[in-house]
Amino acid sequence: xxxxxxxxxxxxxxxxxxxTGGWFGKADMLAVAVLLxxxxxxxxxxxxxxxxxxxxxxxxxxxxxxxxxIHALAMMKAAGxxxxxxxxxxxxxxLGAPDGANWNDWPLLEExxxxxxxxxxxxxxxxGALNVGMLLGHWAAxxxxxxxxxxxxxxxxxxxxxxxxxxxxxxxxxQSPHHITTEYVWHVPLFILVWKWVxxxxxxxxxxxxxxxxxxxxxxxxLQSPYFTNVLCQLALLGGxxxxxxxxxxxxxxxxxxxxxxxxVAFAAMNLDTWTYRMANGVNPGAVVREYKWLEIYGxxxxxxxxxxxxxxSAGFAKFAAAHRSGAPLLDEGSYxxxxxxxxxxxxxxxxxxxxxxxxxxxxxxxxxxxxxxxxSTGGLNAILGAFGFTLFRTGCRYSxxxxxxxxxxxxxxxxxxxxxxxxxxxxETGRIGTLTAVAGxxxxxxxxxxxRGPTAEQSTLIARQVAADRSFVADMESMLPPGAMVFQLxxxxxPESPAPGVPxxxxxxxxxxxxxxxxxxxxxxxxxxxxxxxxxxxxMFEGAAGDQQAQKIRFNIASVNAAVDELQKKGFAALYVxxxxxxxxxxxxxxxxxxxxxxxxxxxxxxxxxxxIRLAPAARQGK
Numbered sequence: 001x002x003x004x005x006x007x008x009x010x011x012x013x014x015x016x017x018x019x020t021g022g023w024f025g026k027a028d029m030l031a032v033a034v035l036l037x038x039x040x041x042x043x044x045x046x047x048x049x050x051x052x053x054x055x056x057x058x059x060x061x062x063x064x065x066x067x068x069x070i071h072a073l074a075m076m077k078a079a080g081x082x083x084x085x086x087x088x089x090x091x092x093x094x095l096g097a098p099d100g101a102n103w104n105d106w107p108l109l110e111e112x113x114x115x116x117x118x119x120x121x122x123x124x125x126x127x128g129a130l131n132v133g134m135l136l137g138h139w140a141a142x143x144x145x146x147x148x149x150x151x152x153x154x155x156x157x158x159x160x161x162x163x164x165x166x167x168x169x170x171x172x173x174x175q176s177p178h179h180i181t182t183e184y185v186w187h188v189p190l191f192i193l194v195w196k197w198v199x200x201x202x203x204x205x206x207x208x209x210x211x212x213x214x215x216x217x218x219x220x221x222x223l224q225s226p227y228f229t230n231v232l233c234q235l236a237l238l239g240g241x242x243x244x245x246x247x248x249x250x251x252x253x254x255x256x257x258x259x260x261x262x263x264x265v266a267f268a269a270m271n272l273d274t275w276t277y278r279m280a281n282g283v284n285p286g287a288v289v290r291e292y293k294w295l296e297i298y299g300x301x302x303x304x305x306x307x308x309x310x311x312x313x314s315a316g317f318a319k320f321a322a323a324h325r326s327g328a329p330l331l332d333e334g335s336y337x338x339x340x341x342x343x344x345x346x347x348x349x350x351x352x353x354x355x356x357x358x359x360x361x362x363x364x365x366x367x368x369x370x371x372x373x374x375x376x377s378t379g380g381l382n383a384i385l386g387a388f389g390f391t392l393f394r395t396g397c398r399y400s401x402x403x404x405x406x407x408x409x410x411x412x413x414x415x416x417x418x419x420x421x422x423x424x425x426x427x428x429e430t431g432r433i434g435t436l437t438a439v440a441g442x443x444x445x446x447x448x449x450x451x452x453r454g455p456t457a458e459q460s461t462l463i464a465r466q467v468a469a470d471r472s473f474v475a476d477m478e479s480m481l482p483p484g485a486m487v488f489q490l491x492x493x494x495x496p497e498s499p500a501p502g503v504p505x506x507x508x509x510x511x512x513x514x515x516x517x518x519x520x521x522x523x524x525x526x527x528x529x530x531x532x533x534x535x536x537x538x539x540x541m542f543e544g545a546a547g548d549q550q551a552q553k554i555r556f557n558i559a560s561v562n563a564a565v566d567e568l569q570k571k572g573f574a575a576l577y578v579x580x581x582x583x584x585x586x587x588x589x590x591x592x593x594x595x596x597x598x599x600x601x602x603x604x605x606x607x608x609x610x611x612x613x614i615r616l617a618p619a620a621r622q623g624k
Contacts, residue, residue, distance in 0.1 A: 027156060031156050032146055035142050035160055036139050036142060036167075038164060038447070042450075043134070045454050046451050046453075048455045056125060058130055059130075059134070059176075059177055060177055061466050061467060068505070070504075071178075071506040072180050076114065076117045076129060077126055078090075079115050079119075084118060086115060088273055089104050089273055091103070094520065095509075097486040099524070102525050102530075105284040105287035105288075106496060107271050107288065109229075109267065110224055110225060117130070137183045137185075139167070141185060142168075145163040148190060149162050149409055151193065152413060154412040155416040155420075161412070161439055162408040165341060166408055168447070169338070169404055172401075173334065173452050174333055174336075179333075181225060185405075188401060190221075191217070191402075192406060192409050194214045194218070195368065196364065204255035206254065214255070215258065218262035218266070219263070222263040227395070235371060237260060284527040285527065287525050287527040292387065295378075295391060295394050296379065298332070298333065298396060299379065299397065300396040300397050301378055302373070304336065305342065306337070308336050308449075309336055311452035312449070313453055340408075340442060345407045348369065351410075351414065365407070365410040372403055376396030376397075380396070470611075477577075477613050481615065484518070485519070486521070486571075486573045487521065487576070487577045487613070488575070490541075491538065492534045493508055495526055496525065498526060502582050502583075503581050507579060508520065521534060537568060541565075541590075543560040544560050545589070553589040553592075555589055561594065568616060575613050576616060578611070579611060580611065
């Protein structure tokens with residue numbers, strides 16, 4: 001990544017070869033191997049994955065805080081089934097019955113990641129693929145950080161510590177498995193290279209190897225979460241603008257504009273399916289709804305950078321975190337930097353203050369962190385844009401991981417520079433022992449502080465029971481219904497991001513994850529008239545229904561239910577799927593009304609007691 005004509009000299013940034021043949025030598029390969037081994041141990045401990053049976057189960061399933069994992073698994077399944085093709089219109093045949101689910105109105109950029117997870121699913125099974133994908137996200141983050149730190153001249157020891165702190169960042173644990181695509185922040189350390197190159201003289205000569213490396217980084221970024229494409233482009237433009245200002249020439253801004261352009265091209269490519277679908281079928285303003293309030297609620301907050309998770313190994317830290325969380329009016333998605341990360345930010349602040357006093361300027365890393373804080377904090381520049389209608393980047397707290405990457409790289413550079421400044425003493429036996437002791441101590445601190453407590457035996461048993469119950473329930477449905485039968489799901493729910501009282505947003509995807517024969521009504525994107533018929537049928541079914549407080553159930557009008565069922569049968573539906581949690585009386589009144597009409601009684605029931613399925617075949621009506 002470093003052009004020879006611009007490579008740093010021995011006294012500045014060139015990584016020390018250490019007798020291994022230079023960067024990247026055998027010693028570096030050994031360091032990365034050890035680094036990935038420690039990351040694996042930390043990940044397995046956090047997720048309780050020590051046996052093959054545990055690897056075959058998800059680390060979260062129906063947990064209310066991580067229930068979006070069902071959506072992630074549904075996308076992986078669609079990709080594994082060949083129904084999630086990048087850049088093409090997406091119709092998932094087993095969802096959105098009877099027409100098939102339209103997945104084109106939501107601008108999803110992480111399509112290549114989802115395809116990758118789908119391939120993993122074909123190799124490891126759906127839940128195994130989720131676990132492998134999570135671990136690979138940690139591996140990639142640690143290895144990329146190490147490579148970037150070494151490229152910037154950091155010694156192996158400090159690149160290793162930084163790589164471990166980043167590869168086991170609390171942010172990664174907080175985002176997985178329910179936001180697995182957001183967990184993939186492995187490329188963020190590469191931004192630091194790009195920001196340096198676009199803002200320094202000769203740093204990004206047009207057409208050089210560095211130039212094409214920066215373009216490649218921008219393209220790879222544009223193919224992933226738009227949150228991080230956003231910050232790459234912002235700080236690249238600011239760095240290029242600073243260089244142009246120093247030279248009083250807009251020509252110096254060209255490399256930065258090229259980086260932004262490359263990211264924009266990749267971004268556009270990932271949106272082609274959405275844009276062309278809109279051109280052919282009209283705009284769907286109801287598909288993506290971003291209320292301004294979420295920019296405030298999920299904005300970056302400095303306090304959350306130092307609040308540990310409630311799963312911390314320290315009982316005192318966990319208690320402190322729980323107390324803060326119970327009283328905090330705003331929400332967070334895992335901004336804790338860890339003790340090492342907090343120390344790195346403090347070091348950056350001290351260096352910046354010293355440089356302001358001594359030189360009248362701050363290091364680039366300090367400017368970058370300051371920009372992230374001013375832009376994405378609650379009430380910051382991002383919120384100002386939101387007030388005028390631009391509400392795309394609603395979860396500003398996700399940029400905490402950018403602050404972490406910047407601070408850790410800066411700390412690794414400072415420690416490497418300090419160690420080199422000691423000259424021959426740094427190479428002495430005492431110096432080596434001191435460095436190894438520091439690295440070992442920081443490694444233990446990171447493992448203790450940043451790796452959350454693993455699941456309890458009760459939690460693991462619960463997930464296993466939930467998965468087994470759903471698998472058995474779907475098997476029972478498939479044994480009762482003919483292949484390809486359509487199942488109407490109640491309560492009717494919009495997709496995506498539209499929970500119903502008692503039912504999380506994507507809970508209706510659960511049966512889709514198992515088996516392969518049945519088709520389900522849920523899962524086509526909201527906002528288009530095509531799906532409104534489902535709500536009309538539900539309204540008809542509930543027409544004339546009244547609550548019976550004494551019996552704690554809803555009394556349904558039999559004629560209304562009969563009329564709704566007749567419409568479903570005309571559309572070809574063979575069964576009703578009822579999530580009991582979506583009804584105040586847990587579906588008692590509806591199931592009794594169906595039984596009175598002559599449909600299957602008792603229905604198929606989930607072992608968890610939350611799901612029921614009633615066949616609507618005419619033969620089941622017993623002559624009614």
